[in-house]
Amino acid sequence: MAKSPDSAHTAADKPKRSLFSRRPKDGAAKKAKKPGRLKQMVDIYKMTRRHDPNVTWLMLGAFLGAIALCLGLGFAFNNWITGLMVGLPLGVLGALLIMSRRAERAAYAQIEGKPGAAGAALSALKKGWIFDEQPASVNPRTQDVVFRAIGKPGVVLITEGPSTRVRGLVDAERRRLSRILPNVTVTVIETGRGEGQVPIAKVTKTMNKLKGELTKVEVSAVNKRISSMGNKLPIPKGIDPFKARPDHKAARGR
Structure with missing residues (x-):
């Protein structure tokens, strides 16, 4: 049976789907996911710096201190390249640990004195x-x-x-x-x-x-x-206003 001109025209107007049409979308999704963690770390750093302006210098000191220590050991054993390769990740780790500790203090400072x-x-x-x-x-x-x-x-x-x-x-x-x-x-x-x-x-x-x-x-x-006492009290207005509680299970012992 021959196709009508309208149906032929409609079929021609439909965009052809390529086997590779999904690849850009998947790639875009991956690119969108990658900056997520980095952006989260940047936000944590900014929040910490607002409450603790010294965090930048402490992180920089930990980073450079680790590199200097490893380089010193590398020169002592006539292998400064290995010392640098070891010092760089240790420096980054030290800086992140400093930020983590300071961020925790900043988070507590934000909620201290507030209901909840x-x-x-x-x-x-x-x-x-x-x-x-x-x-x-x-x-x-x-x-x-x-x-x-x-x-x-x-x-x-x-x-x-x-x-x-x-x-x-x-x-x-x-x-x-x-x-x-x-x-x-x-x-x-x-x-x-x-x-x-x-x-x-x-x-x-x-x-x-x-x-x-x-x-x-x-x-x-x-x-x-x-x-078994069945104590379920309504929380009055003002309790935990900023939802500062992290997303953890309430019953840690289970």
């Missing part, structure tokens, strides 16, 4: 800790909160707010826990810059230094016992 900062700090806990994204106790009027974490040291309550105001929330939470976990140690860490308080940047370090008393199985059992 204590909960955001818990995201940096090492494996073995279990914590809820929602606070265990909240005062909606003052926005004082108490976060709860469970680990080998037992139950740790992390407070956010003045000591005099948050004391009532802590006492109420202690009473609730003592009814279901009478033999489990409950430790209280108050965040802040006042006397006896722990800065946000040192919360996780303080928790990791606590003496372990429970096994991994007991930690899981304690978590299940607390979960």
Whole structure:
């Protein structure tokens, strides 16, 4: 059967698909992905430099120091080329380590003093800790909160707010826990810059230094016992406003 002129004209107007037509798209996608990590590192550097102007000089010092050290060893063994080849990657690694440490401090400085900062700090806990994204106790009027974490040291309550105001929330939470976990140690860490308080940047370090008393199985059992209380409190406005909490699993011990 002969084709009609209209159908022939329509077929001629359709662009021909080439086997190589997808290659530019794939290449463009790859090029779009490659700058992603680099841009992320640049953004982290810019954020860090805003809060810590000395980070540039520290990174440069670490980079040049590593190269100078390796070159010195290379000249000592009459092989400066190897020393340079080893010094360059070590210098880059040293600079990145400096930026990483300083970036962490800058991130804590951004959220310190803001509602939800204590909960955001818990995201940096090492494996073995279990914590809820929602606070265990909240005062909606003052926005004082108490976060709860469970680990080998037992139950740790992390407070956010003045000591005099948050004391009532802590006492109420202690009473609730003592009814279901009478033999489990409950430790209280108050965040802040006042006397006896722990800065946000040192919360996780303080928790990791606590003496372990429970096994991994007991930690899981304690978590299940607390979960049975069914405590799901709504977070008042202002909690974690900038979503500073990194994208980690809430239950690190699972």
